[in-house]
Amino acid sequence: MEAIPLSQDSARRLLSAAGFDGPRARLLALGENAVFALAEGPVAKVGRTVELLERARHEMRVARWLAEQGVPAVRAARAEPLLVEGSPMTLWEPLPAPVRQTRPADLAQLLRLVHALPEPPFPLPERDLLGGVERWLGLAQGHVDPADMAFLRARRDEYALAGREVKPVLDPGPIHGDALPRNVLVGPDGPVLMDLETFSTDLREHDLVVMALTRDRYGMPDSQYRSFTSGYGWDVTEWDGCLVLRGARETASAAWVAQQIPGNPAALAEFRRRVASLREGDPAVRWHSF
Incomplete structure (x- = not known):
């Protein structure tokens, strides 16, 4: 599938299609993925195209392994990615508010x-x-x-x-x-x-x-x-x-x-x-x- 531009609006529509409250989601980042803090609790990362589905699976696999190794890293809130209208979507446990800027x-x-x-x-x-x-x-x-x-x-x-x-x-x-x-x-x-x-x-x-x-x-x-x-x-x-x-x-x-x-x-x-x-x-x- 050919990659298509991903906008904040299109990503919110995909969140809604997956059953989340897209309009109330708070945008955290928009790059190769759109990353949102969901009103439902987890953080959602929305990819551009099905070509990135295996990459999303890889990220979740790595997260589980780093947890086993005791490395402080993000933790997946769901074992496998969702695929919503051709776009992969992964869910993550929310992180606490930063106490200071990263050095x-x-x-x-x-x-x-x-x-x-x-x-x-x-x-x-x-x-x-x-x-x-x-x-x-x-x-x-x-x-x-x-x-x-x-x-x-x-x-x-x-x-x-x-x-x-x-x-x-x-x-x-x-x-x-x-x-x-x-x-x-x-x-x-x-x-x-x-x-x-x-x-x-x-x-x-x-x-x-x-x-x-x-x-x-x-x-x-x-x-x-x-x-x-x-x-x-x-x-x-x-x-x-x-x-x-x-x-x-x-x-x-x-x-x-x-x-x-x-x-x-x-x-x-x-x-x-x-x-x-x-x-x-x-x-x-x-x-x-x-």
């Missing part, structure tokens, strides 16, 4: 736990960092310059090949896959890991490059980056493979914005900013978060 050191603390885990009793995929590029660009078909789409596709292929040649410093194994402070909530009992869809087994360095890119592209203060590397115990930018994983992540991040473009002029402007900076090879251009 990079909180993320480092959780990554140390995740990176110490053994392989689970079920197969984890490799981190397919660039696998979503085609889907994200497809959502912007007709809204962006075809030359920009062709550029990102070529760059995706280039970094996919280069990524196979990097030699890690850390032992490969389970990773979060999208290790950002926004995917951590600090509750009364400490930091809790969220958004487990990209949980994989791969180079641990994937999880660390994200924060280096956050400093360089999104303007995170260097002092905060140093608190992250100190909390984790190593700075990935000291590794000669960092530029390759960073380039792949930048490619994916530029393409990711494309899914927001229909109906959102700000997303189109940001997409153009990111692509232009990659074309020009300018690592100093600041990107805006979406």
